[in-house]
Amino acid sequence: MLIAISEHGSLLGAANEVAISQPGASKALHEIETTFGAALFNRTNRGLQANDLGLCVLKYARMIYTDLGHLRNELDAIQKGDGGRVAVGCIMGAIPLLTDAVADLMQTHPGMSVEIVEDTSAELLSLIDAGRLDMAICRTSVSKTPDIYESEHLQSEELSVIANCDNPFARSDRLTLEELAQCKWIVYRANMPMRLLLEREFYNAGIRFPANLLETTSPFATLALLMRNPSFVALASTDVASFFARNNLVRVLPFEFTLRSEPYELAYRRGALLSIGAKLMRNCLLPQ
Structure with a gap:
């Protein structure tokens, strides 16, 4: 009922969706709001609009509704x-x-x-x-x-450094961390496992960790940035790097890490x- 009211903005529309009368919908909303001890919707010139409490309740109502759908599908699948x-x-x-x-x-x-x-x-x-x-x-x-x-x-997990196929280092036979330190790095945000490993790799080598980083947790954003700018490099699992490289999306640079990821x-x-x-x-x- 709450979801229907939120979507239609009126008791009449909600009542039609759940197949009850408008007075029945009004009574149901009153009982729900009485249970919570507060109004969940404000009456505006655009119809019924959920207030802050209503938005909170709606969030959980949608989760429950979704879970019930999953339950129904799962029970059906198990029976089959x-x-x-x-x-x-x-x-x-x-x-x-x-x-x-x-x-x-x-x-x-x-x-x-x-x-x-x-x-x-x-x-x-x-x-x-x-x-x-x-x-x-x-x-x-x-x-x-x-x-x-x-x-x-x-x-x-094994790690690799990846870059645009036109990166200046793409055709090198071997790279050092000093050379890679000059690149613009795309990294995970601070305190994440792969970021921490990269920072330790630089620290152990006595090389200052690059500044002016591009931070993202999105693999698609990472790939899009690499394809947009040949000077960027990024850290990826070797499995993912190999998949991208097989499809000619990136080049795996010839660098081996001394540390191992968790x-x-x-x-x-x-x-x-x-x-x-x-x-x-x-x-x-x-x-x-």
């Missing part, structure tokens, strides 16, 4: 033997690992529904906390409370009961 649904998060560097697993899963369970969310480890863990994700390929070390998650080692983990809430879909995804991801 399709495995149901799974929502899995992934950091950029592990996308090739996840897509391989999803392809395998869809091959054996074609009726399965899979939601993929790409973001930083911190954001993915917060989505697990909120119940929006079943699991995520990320690093629990970024959390202040890593012990609240079950984490299973997936694989180690491995990927499959993380989910400790003590949580995994759904059938989540168990199937876990089986596809974990080394056999």
Whole structure:
């Protein structure tokens, strides 16, 4: 009812959508507002508009409505033997690992529904906390409370430096960190694992970390910037770098890091009961 009122801006429109009378819709809204102890909508010349309290309630109402839809679809899929649904998060560097697993899963369970969310480890863990994700390929070390998650080692991560195919260093046989220090770097924001590793690499080599950085967590923004300006360089997982290079989008520069990144983990809430879909995804991801 609340969602319908928000979308139509009137009790009449909301009543028609949920197939009740306008007095019935008015009574339902009154009961809801009485439950919360406050008005949720303001009456304006543009109809009913949600106030701050109403916007907050609407946010959760939409989540509940979406979850009920997922529940219905998952129950239907389980009854048909399709495995149901799974929502899995992934950091950029592990996308090739996840897509391989999803392809395998869809091959054996074609009726399965899979939601993929790409973001930083911190954001993915917060989505697990909120119940929006079943699991995520990320690093629990970024959390202040890593012990609240079950984490299973997936694989180690190797890193590469990538650039535009016309970058001045693109055809070099070997590069030093001193040479790369002269480039304009596209990096993750401060205190993120890949950024910290890059900073330590410069520190250990006694080289000042580049200033005037371009900071982004978006792989698409990174790729677009690299393709727009040949002088830019960026850090990426070797799997992602190889995928881009195979499609002639970037060039992997000939530089080897002395440090190693933290491995990927499959993380989910400790003590949580995994759904059938989540168990199937876990089986596809974990080394056999």
